[in-house]
Amino acid sequence: MAPFRVFFTPFFVPSHTIPIADLACQFAARGVDSTVVVTPGNGAVIQRSVDRASRAGLPVRTLHYSFPSAEAGLPEGVENAGAVLTGDVSKVYATTDAVRGCHDRIFREHRPDAVVADFLFGWTIDTTRDLGIPLVFVHVIGAFPVMAMARVYQHWPQAQVAGGDRNGRFVVPHLPDRVEMVRSELPSNLMDRNATHVENLEKRIKAQRECFGVILNTFYELEPAYCDLYRTMDCRRAWYVGPCTLWPKDGQEEEEAATAAKGHHCVSWLDKQATESVVYVGFGSLLHFGKQQHWEMAWGLEASGRPFLWVLKESDFTGDGEGSLPEGFEERVRGRGLVVRGWVPQAAILHHRATGAFVTHLGWNSLNEGLHAGLPMITWPLAFEQFLTERLVVDILQVGVKMWDGFRSSVPASDDAQRALVSGEAISRVVGQFSPGEKEVEGMRKRAKEYGAMIRAAVRESGSSYRELTDLIDGLKAYRPYGGRMAPIDR
Secondary structure (H helix, E strand, O other): OOOOEEEEEOOOOHHHHHHHHHHHHHHHHOOOEEEEEEOHHHHHHHHHHHHHHHHOOOOEEEEEOOOOHHHHOOOOOOOOHHHOOHHHHHHHHOOOHHHHHHHHHHHHHHOOOEEEEEOOOOOHHHHHHHHOOOEEEEEOOOHHHHHHHHHHHHHOHHHHOHHHOOOOEEEEOOOOOOEEEEHHHOOHHHOOOOOHHHHHHHHHHHHHHHOOEEEEOOOHHHOHHHHHHHHHHOOOOEEEOOOHHHOOOOHHHHHHHHHHHHOOHHHHHHHOOOOOOEEEEEOOOOOOOOHHHHHHHHHHHHHHOOOEEEEEOHHHOOOOOOOOOOOOHHHHOEOOEEEEEOOOOHHHHHHOOOEEEEEEOOOHHHHHHHHHOOOOEEEOOOOOOHHHHHHHHHHHOOOEEEOOOOOOOOOOOOOHHHOOOOOHHHHHHHHHOOOOOOHHHHHHHHHHHHHHHHHHHHHOOOOHHHHHHHHHHHHHHOOOEEOOEEOOOOO
């Protein structure tokens, strides 16, 4: 019998590409012939893990198509949002429609049995409907931010803010918890009702209600009320199969990761620090700070008195000195603080006995990694849905505190002049609170460890995410279109 074949199409951001590729490998581990459809540059981000799974005997591979560099106004070879400066991130997002022809051609040529597509590729429903194959959309974030954005879009409560005040507060209606937002912290596609991207969002929401179902990169126990609400209101079916990047690794992958971590000087530095004493500061691969914010961060960390490990992206430092640190800073904090430029073994850092807190932008993958390690968090959202996720972390899960509560904006800024600065004084005050034994911090740590245990249980055999993935695959295999519509499948 021919194998059951599923094609996966992630968007051009590492935080999308990596979890969707990991999802494809999990499908392959259940015997599904899995193909990740990517551009060469984005394929490079995941190729090592896909090749490792393939060598282990899993039926998984990548299939390349060309990235529309010219249409995006980007240099040849620059293909994902993690490889550009903040001001060019919008150019990558603008390519969403430009790849439609490539995807359509690939699906028609290869005729997979099902497609799992990034939610941003909402138009995929037209091709799959025409081909008579089931389509499952993927949200790489969780149920809480998805539901909060849906309720804001549906009811537009920000319109009640007097005079369009960017700092005006409002309550997101019809959620299980009271969620208060600031207008400026909303994702850009929820800022202006008449904007083109709002129309695009409407089309995507319509598509997710009409497709076979939706995957969310979360696990049920993290946000049960929001998982239940999403399943009953905003889609035909939903599966919670995450965190996709935290499914158990095979022995070879664990050994390679341990070897890479052991050889990194930051781990040797952590080995010399006291248990749960170090504040880890890392902001992911996508957005960038300018020179002034780096200086404020340096002053704040120095004044906090806490041991810290601060990771900076290589692109934060350019030839003209942009992004440089205050003179003598690294010498003054030597021994107590460490600045690392470039790649670090983040999982090993988060799980190290010396790491006691995590300063994070609240990208969904980073949030789950922090919970997996049982760490309290200092939240510093930068863009997109991260300000919504902050409400989940601080107010509902109660595993973190805000770095700063002043004027903030979810629209990615290309420099500090466009983004309100977080002062060194504020950074020092908040980071300084995270000392071992402090009552509030220990309460957050206890709750975070409980969620970490839930993650490990969810992705083990018989866990909730494991069962949901089994249910999804069985449902896709049982799919039968009829009368131009999708046949219902008993769950």
